[in-house]
Amino acid sequence: MARRIGTRNQSKQDNSEGSSIPGAGAAPADRVLLQVLVRGIAVFGLFDSLRPEWTIDEITDELGLPRMTVYRVVKTLESEGYLVADPATYRYHLGPAILAATHVSSERWAGLARLARPHLEGLASNTHETVSLAIEVDGVAVEIDSIHTPRPFRRQLAPGRVVGYEASAHGKVFLAYMSPQERQRVLAAPFHRPTSRAAADFDALSLQLDKIREEGVGYDFEERDLGTCAVAAPVRDQLGDVVASIGVLAPPGRFGPEQQRLHTEAVKSAAASLSAFLGYRARETDG
Numbered sequence: 001m002a003r004r005i006g007t008r009n010q011s012k013q014d015n016s017e018g019s020s021i022p023g024a025g026a027a028p029a030d031r032v033l034l035q036v037l038v039r040g041i042a043v044f045g046l047f048d049s050l051r052p053e054w055t056i057d058e059i060t061d062e063l064g065l066p067r068m069t070v071y072r073v074v075k076t077l078e079s080e081g082y083l084v085a086d087p088a089t090y091r092y093h094l095g096p097a098i099l100a101a102t103h104v105s106s107e108r109w110a111g112l113a114r115l116a117r118p119h120l121e122g123l124a125s126n127t128h129e130t131v132s133l134a135i136e137v138d139g140v141a142v143e144i145d146s147i148h149t150p151r152p153f154r155r156q157l158a159p160g161r162v163v164g165y166e167a168s169a170h171g172k173v174f175l176a177y178m179s180p181q182e183r184q185r186v187l188a189a190p191f192h193r194p195t196s197r198a199a200a201d202f203d204a205l206s207l208q209l210d211k212i213r214e215e216g217v218g219y220d221f222e223e224r225d226l227g228t229c230a231v232a233a234p235v236r237d238q239l240g241d242v243v244a245s246i247g248v249l250a251p252p253g254r255f256g257p258e259q260q261r262l263h264t265e266a267v268k269s270a271a272a273s274l275s276a277f278l279g280y281r282a283r284e285t286d287g
Contacts, residue, residue, distance in 0.1 A: 036073065036076075039063075039065065039069065039070075039073050040073055040076070040077060042063055042065075043059060043063070043070070043073055043074060043077065043083075044077075044082075044094075044098075046059060046062060046063075047093070047094050048161060050155070052093055052094070053086070053089075053091040053092065053093050054091065054092055055089075055090055055091050055092070056070055056071055056074055056090075056092075059074065059092075074092060077095075078092070078095070080097055081095045081096055081097035082094070082095050082097045082098055083095050084096075109135055109137070109144050112133075112135065112144075112243070112244060113133065113144050113145045115274070115277065115278070116133050116145065116235070116244065116246070116274055117145065119246065119270050119273055119274040119277070120132075120133055120145060120146075120147050120246070120270075121147060122270060122273075123246065123248065123266055123267065123270040124147040124149070126266045126270075127248050127250075127262070127263055127266050128149060128151060129149050129151070129153075129248050129249065129250045129254065129263065130146060130147065130148050130149045130153060130155060130248070130249045130250070131146065131147050131246070131247065131248050131249070131270075132145065132146035132147075132170070132246075132247050132249060133145040133146070133244055133245070133246055133247075134163055134170035134171075134174075134232070134244065134245045134246075134247070135243065135244045135245075136174055139185070139186075141163045141164060141165055141168070141170055141171040141174050141245075142161070142163065143161060143163050143170065149250075151254075152251075153249075153250065153251050153254075154227070155228070155249065163224070164192060164194075164224070165186050166191065166192050166193070166194075166198065166199065166205060167192070167193070167194050167195070167198040167199070167220060167223040167224040168220050168223070168224045168230070168232075169218045169219055169220040169230040169231055169232035169245075169247050170218075170230075170232045170245040170247055172205075172208060172209065172212060172218040172219075172220070172232075173212060173217075173218040173232050173233065173234050173242070173245040174234075174242065174245060175205075175209055176208075176209040176210075176212035176213050176218060177212075177213065177234055177242040183209075187202055194223065194224050194225070195222060195223055195224065195225070195226055197221060197222045197223045197226075198223040198224070199223070216233060216234070216268060217231055217232065217233045217264055217267060217268060218231070218232050218233075218245075219231050219260075220232075221252075221255075222252060227251055227252070228249055228250075228251065229249070229250055229251070229252055229255035229260075230247050230248065230249045230250070231247060231248055231260065231263050231264050231267050232245045232246060232247030232248075232267060233245065233246060233247070233267045233268045233270075233271035233272075234271060234275075235271050235274050235275050235278070236275045236278070236280040237275075237278045237279065237280060238278060238279030238280055238281075240280060243278070244274075245271075246267060246270050246271045246274060247267060248263045248266065248267050250263070
C-alpha cells in the first residue's frame with residue numbers, strides 16, 4: 001500500500017503531476033516548488049534504521065508516485081549530497097549533507113539517551129523483550145533509543161520515528177502528565193486513530209489518561225500497530241517534571257495477563273530507577 005504524502009490527516013494524493021498538495025491556492029511557480037518540497041520530504045521519510053536503503057523502484061511503489069517524478073526528486077537530492085547511491089546495487093542511503101541537521105537534532109537528547117542506556121539494558125535483561133525510550137521534541141513524542149529482543153518479534157517502528165500521542169504507550173504517558181493547557185493543544189488537532197483497537201474518540205482517550213495518572217503506567221494493546229503491545233512509565237527529573245518515557249514492547253502472544261503484570265512491574269521499576277538517577281524524589285503531590 002502506498003504511503004500518504006503530506007500531513008497525517010491529508011487525503012492520499014493522486015498519482016499524477018497535478019496532485020493536490022498544501023498551497024494549492026498559490027501561484028503556479030510556487031505550487032511546483034511546493035510539490036517538489038513535499039515529495040522530497042516524503043522520500044526522506046522512508047529512510048530509517050529498519051530500512052536504511054531504497055531503490056528508485058521501491059520508493060515509487062511505496063509512495064505511489066510516477067516513477068519519473070521519483071527519479072527527478074531522487075536525482076536532485078543526490079546532486080546536493082542528501083542521498084548517495086551504491087554503484088553496485090543502485091540502492092540509495094542518506095548522504096553527508098544530512099549530517100549537520102542530524103547533529104543539531106541529536107545533541108538535544110543524546111545526553112539523556114546515554115544516561116538511560118544502562119536502565120534500558122537492565123529492563124531488557126529482566127523482561128527478555130524489546131525496550132525503548134521516548135522523549136518529547138518540540139511538542140512531539142519521539143522514540144530515541146531501543147534494545148531489540150533476540151526472540152521472534154518484528155517491530156513496526158524504528159528509533160527516531162514520531163510515535164504520536166493518541167495510541168502509543170509512550171505518547172499516552174506524555175499526554176496524561178501534561179498540563180491542561182498543553183493537553184488541550186494536542187487534543188485540538190484532528191483525532192488520529194491508527195488501528196481499530198485505538199480509542200474511538202477524545203472522550204474514550206481521556207478515560208485512559210485519567211487511569212494512567214492513577215496507576216503510573218500507560219498501555220498500548222495493538223492500538224498503534226497491529227501485532228505490537230506495550231507498557232510504558234514516566235521518567236521524572238529532579239523537579240518532578242516528566243522528561244521521558246521508558247517502555248516494554250511485545251507481541252500479543254507474549255502480553256497475556258501474567259506477562260503484562262510482570263512487564264508493568266519491571267517498567268515501573270526501571271522508570272523509578274532512572275528518575276532517581278536524575279535526582280527525582282517521589283512526592284505525594286506528583287501525579
